[in-house]
Each structure stands twice: as structure tokens, then as C-alpha cells.
Amino acid sequence: MRIxxxxxxxxxxxxxxxxxxxxxxxxVGSIEYGLVALVGFTHADTPADVRWMAEKLVQIRVFAxxxxxxxxxxxxxxxxxxxxxxxxxxGALPKGTRPSYTDAARADVAEPLYEHLLATLRSITxxxxxxxxxxxMMEVELxxxxxxxxxxxxxxx
Numbered sequence: 001m002r003i004x005x006x007x008x009x010x011x012x013x014x015x016x017x018x019x020x021x022x023x024x025x026x027x028v029g030s031i032e033y034g035l036v037a038l039v040g041f042t043h044a045d046t047p048a049d050v051r052w053m054a055e056k057l058v059q060i061r062v063f064a065x066x067x068x069x070x071x072x073x074x075x076x077x078x079x080x081x082x083x084x085x086x087x088x089x090x091g092a093l094p095k096g097t098r099p100s101y102t103d104a105a106r107a108d109v110a111e112p113l114y115e116h117l118l119a120t121l122r123s124i125t126x127x128x129x130x131x132x133x134x135x136x137m138m139e140v141e142l143x144x145x146x147x148x149x150x151x152x153x154x155x156x157x
Contacts, residue, residue, distance in 0.1 A: 008049040009113070010089045011152040012038040015062050019082045019142035021132040028138075029130035034079030035062075036142050040089030041105040041113045050113055052154050054120040057081060058127065062148050070148070074127055081121065084132040084140055085114050107135055 013035055020030035037057055063072040063079070074081060087110065091099035105113070111134045121129045132138045 008042060008154045009045045009053050010040045010042070011053060011057070012086075012089060013057070013060070013062075013150045013152055014038075014142065015145045015148035016082075017143040017145045019140065021082065021084055021130075022139040022141075023133050023136045028133055029082055029084075031080035031082045031128065031130050033077065033145075034081055034127070035074050036082045036084065036140070038084050038086040038089060038140075039114065039117065040086050041110040042090055042103050043105050043109065045105060045109075045113055047113075047116055049154050050117045051120055053152065054117055054124060056152060057121065058125040060150065060152075062150065075125055078127065080128040080130060081125075082130045082132075082142075083114075083118060083121070084138065085110065085134045111135065 016034060016036050018032050019036045020027050022028065035057065058075055059073050061073050062070050063074065063077045065071040087101060087104040088099070090104035091101055092103060093099055104110070114134050118129060118131055132140070
């Protein structure tokens with residue numbers, strides 16, 4: 001029997017010293033020490049996928065403890081999370097050099113999932129949650145810490 005695995009929601013997570021996002025020259029979100037989550041959605045994503053990812057974001061242990069081991073979460077270090085929508089995480093190059101984004105969810109599907117992610121994060125943690133503006137052309141500036149970069153996907157059968 002062959003089992004096919006389909007990846008759902010995708011997040012590129014970076015541990016940062018600071019980060020901000022600007023739209024049309026105005027800062028719309030910023031954090032100090034914490035995590036930047038670049039978030040992409042695909043057609044099959046569900047609120048359950050969003051909940052799973054939100055819980056993972058507040059629990060992932062990528063901050064150093066007193067012994068220097070990555071053993072603490074953003075909650076443990078009283079950090080913050082900056083969430084930025086990024087459909088290009090589903091860019092693919094099956095041929096040629098121009099990416100195809102057919103695996104990325106359309107805006108009418110992705111935007112409610114993005115808003116649900118923000119609401120879920122705010123409901124399950126007390127750490128500050130900042131964000132960009134869905135669908136806007138954004139400038140993201142960050143100072144990596146480490147660098148530590150993790151790619152998160154929820155695999156669903």
C-alpha cells in the first residue's frame with residue numbers, strides 16, 4: 001500500500017533580535033526579540049492546520065537556555081512573534097526559470113486562514129503578536145539571531 005503525503009500550510013520561521021514590516025513606507029508591525037513567521041497557504045489548508053501551526057509556533061524550542069541549548073520557547077523567553085503572509089513560499093520551478101504559484105491558495109481562501117492564524121495565536125498565548133498586511137507589498141527587515149531558520153509544514157495523508 002502506498003501512502004501519499006501532501007504538505008499543508010508552510011511557515012519559514014526565523015529567530016530574530018528584532019524585526020519590522022513596512023507598507024508604503026509606514027511601519028505596520030514590529031517586534032524585538034522573538035520569531036518571524038513567513039506564512040504561506042495552499043488550497044487544502046483548513047482551520048485545523050492553522051490551529052496545529054499556531055500551537056507549534058508558540059511551543060517550538062529554538063531559544064537557548066542557561067546551558068546554551070535550544071530548549072526554550074518564545075513564551076519561555078517572553079519574546080514576540082511577527083507574522084507575515086507570503087504566498088511565494090509555494091513558488092515552484094517545474095521547468096524554466098519563472099516560478100509558478102499554482103499551489104498557493106487564492107487570496108479569498110488564504111486571507112481568512114491568515115486572519116484565523118492571528119486570532120488563534122492571540123487566543124493561545126500572551127506573547128505580543130505583530131503582523132503585516134495581507135496582500136500588500138511589504139518590506140520586511142530583520143536581524144537574524146544565530147541564524148536559526150526552521151521550515152515548518154504539516155504533513156497530512
